[in-house]
Amino acid sequence: MSVHIRNFAIIAHIDHGKSTLADRLLEHTGTVSNREMKEQLLDDLELERQRGITIKARAVVMQFERNGKKYELNLIDTPGHVDFQYEVSRSLACCEGVLLLVDAFQGVEAQTVANAYAAMEHDLKIIPVINKIDLMHARPDEVAEEMMNSLGTDPDECVRVSAKTGEGVDGLVDAIIEHIPPPTGDPKATLQAMVFDSNYDDYRGAITYVRIMQGTVKKGQKIAFLRSGTSHEVVELGRFAPQRQSTDVLAAGQVGYLICNIKSLGDVHIGDTISIPGDKAAEALPGYSRPKRMVYCGLFPSDGQDFSELRDALERLAVNDPSFEFEPETSDALGFGFRCGFLGLLHMEIVQQRLEKESDVDLVQTAPNVTYEIINKRGETITIHKPQDVPDPGDIEEFRQPIVRCNVIVPDDFIGAVMKLCQERRGIQQSQEYLAAGRAMLTYDIPLAEVVYDLHDKIKSATRGYGTLDYEMVGYEAADLCRLDIMVNGNRVDALSVVCNKADADRRGRAVAKTLKKEIERHMFEVAVQAAIGSRVIARETVPAMRKNVTAKCYGGDITRKRKLLQKQKEGKKRMKAIGNVEISQKAFMAVLSDGEQG
Structure with a gap:
């Protein structure tokens, strides 16, 4: 049958x-x-x-x-x-x-x-x-x-x-x-299969999920991955029913999995084509378009010793989820870690939680930021994934930010509230249409940086949970942006730099400086916390020094004795400030990041 x-x-x-x-x-x-x-x-x-x-x-x-x-x-x-x-x-x-x-x-x-x-x-x-x-x-x-x-x-x-x-x-x-039409593949043709997902098993290696487009694959057969150019023997194949259930043959039109004892994670690419080795292999399928990473942040091990463990965990996760990318980076404040790109804030949160649960790695995450483009004075276009890479203001001809087209579907009672929200986030209205009586779709072009932080949550609050948001990338547009640096004791803290609109820079700078003043422990010398754009300081807070009452033992007598002791203390503090280092505790760091996101 x-x-x-x-x-x-x-x-x-x-x-x-x-x-x-x-x-x-x-x-x-x-x-x-x-x-x-x-x-x-x-x-x-x-x-x-x-x-x-x-x-x-x-x-x-x-x-x-x-x-x-x-x-x-x-x-x-x-x-x-x-x-x-x-x-x-x-x-x-x-x-x-x-x-x-x-x-x-x-x-x-x-x-x-x-x-x-x-x-x-x-x-x-x-x-x-x-x-x-x-x-x-x-x-x-x-x-x-x-x-x-x-x-x-x-x-x-x-x-x-x-x-x-x-x-x-x-x-x-x-x-x-x-x-639904049946699949059109021919079981007698040359093997051609699409890799649509994969998973890593510590005991079996990479498990490849495939849809057979043409031909047949059997247990013990030699197969070739066309993109990576490697050949392997099929050790086990089967289908999900819903757990893995082995079988001897998968034919055209069927969906299943292959196990080939692949231990090298670089050999499996989602979107790759599987065929037979040699010259008679089928032609490669078009595969998938590369996902556009929208949000970037740094992931660092909370204990600097776990760097290699974090790298292994990221490599294993990338086999199962190819939509995020990572590359090594170093930070003066946090040591060695990785710069990771995600499709959105929820995706970033999920990846972080999967790393912590599945690989038992304790993570510190820097403030998320989106990708920008800069045209410098020489006419070159630079892609910026982290604020530290933004050149000096004098070298920037044009600063561009990513714009997304947002479709918001809301009951018509809440149209005014949603319009106000979008306009506050520098949105430009494109259209408004009614889907049915009482329900409208508003379309706005909004900078991505304004969308990813909390726009979804704010729309849910403003519409009592009835509003929904979907967005897609439109392109890059010039904007009045700058890099906001945070300096502690005269030294720039690279992990706290952010790119923001110049109109918001003063408010954000003051908010971060106030938070750091509360969180940084007092030292034996004064600590200046400053927010700056280029060489211009726009906000400052001072963490007062801990003082010892050096004149406590001086009772009565000549005032010059007291002055001499106070002058000696002042010089000592000046020398300490010149050579002293200020360590920002992890707690202070996290407080600033969460405050920065709300700001």
């Missing part, structure tokens, strides 16, 4: 029920028994279960029979947060169709629109699904109309389900079988 294959992904805005729907599909097709079932079964990272969000896309195969035919459904569950959009785009390259999931109460959200356009770009069949129809305040008819207005879907094609109760899941499985 031939097997009918369908490959599809579930895409949706965050919290619209992707992982719960995946649970119901696994139950309905008998892939997982009731005894093994638990909520969010495919979210197997500890961090995913703690936060209740999907971070990594997960593949699973579901096999069942219907009307005398054998079906194999390959499902990929994807994240919903804007920072993990790269995970979604990788998953879509392995599918022929998608389930576009929308909450029956909240309706079309910002990330719903972004994901739908991504699916259209990959030319995939979209099945619109309205979830949570069991809610008391569900409004499926209005949501179907919203989807038609904003995404152009047919309201009659919308499948209505409740991922919580399982209502409508049977009809959804029928829609998947009927509407």
Whole structure:
């Protein structure tokens, strides 16, 4: 009996029920028994279960029979947060169709629109699904109309389900079988497979997740990675059901994993093509576009001795998550560490927590900053990933900042509050349109530095949780920016430098100087804490010296005795200030970083 294959992904805005729907599909097709079932079964990272969000896309195969035919459904569950959009785009390259999931109460959200356009770009069949129809305040008819207005879907094609109760899941499985086209690959052709993810196992080496486009791969066969130019023998292959389940053959259209005892992490590249060794290899697949890192920060081991451990942990994590990058850097304040690039602030937080939990590394993180471009007096364009690299003001012809186009979907009661927020962050309005009665989409161009810190949280607060934000990079624009340096006792503290708008520099400089004054321990000499732009000091605070009362033993007698002792003390403090060093404690450092983010 031939097997009918369908490959599809579930895409949706965050919290619209992707992982719960995946649970119901696994139950309905008998892939997982009731005894093994638990909520969010495919979210197997500890961090995913703690936060209740999907971070990594997960593949699973579901096999069942219907009307005398054998079906194999390959499902990929994807994240919903804007920072993990790269995970979604990788998953879509392995599918022929998608389930576009929308909450029956909240309706079309910002990330719903972004994901739908991504699916259209990959030319995939979209099945619109309205979830949570069991809610008391569900409004499926209005949501179907919203989807038609904003995404152009047919309201009659919308499948209505409740991922919580399982209502409508049977009809959804029928829609998947009927509407999603089967894969087109030829099992007899030369092997051609796409690497869409990978993982590192301490005992088995790199585990490569593949979608077979053409041909067949068997256990014991020699395969070649075309990008890295290396050949390996397949020790084990199999599929996810939902745990690893070994098999002898994977044919065109199937999704599974390969283990080849690869210990060198540099041999596995996500987006690589696998074929046969030699001249008869299939041509390489287009792969994936490189992710654009938006936010950079320094990661340093809190104990300087753990540098090599941190490097090994970052290399292992990069195999599983290629969307962040890292390179070594040194800081006078923090020692040896790495400059890391991320897709957004949540991505940065997740990577930091995964390093601490999975590799047991204790980290110190510098203030996050975005990538800038500078055109110097010689007409050269320099990309700036950290504030320390900004040249002197006299050498800068033009300072450019990254601009993102933000789509904010809000109930119309909160339009004024959101407009005020965007304008405060130097946003320029591009458009305003109504998706349905009572819901509008505002489009603004805003500097990325103003978006990544807290715009998402502020929009949630201003709209009582109903507003949603999605953004995409537009390009770089000239702006009135400067590098703000913090100097302690006349020495620049490189890890506290930030790039900011000149209009905000005074306020931020004063805030950091005041925080440091409270946090730096008093010394035997006065310590000056200054904020400066180039050679111009714009704020100063002074940490007073600890004083000993040297005249305590002088009672009565000539005043010149007291003056002599005070003069001696003054000279001693002057000499101490000239040769003394001020150490900024880790606590003071973290206080400034958190204060800087709020500022």
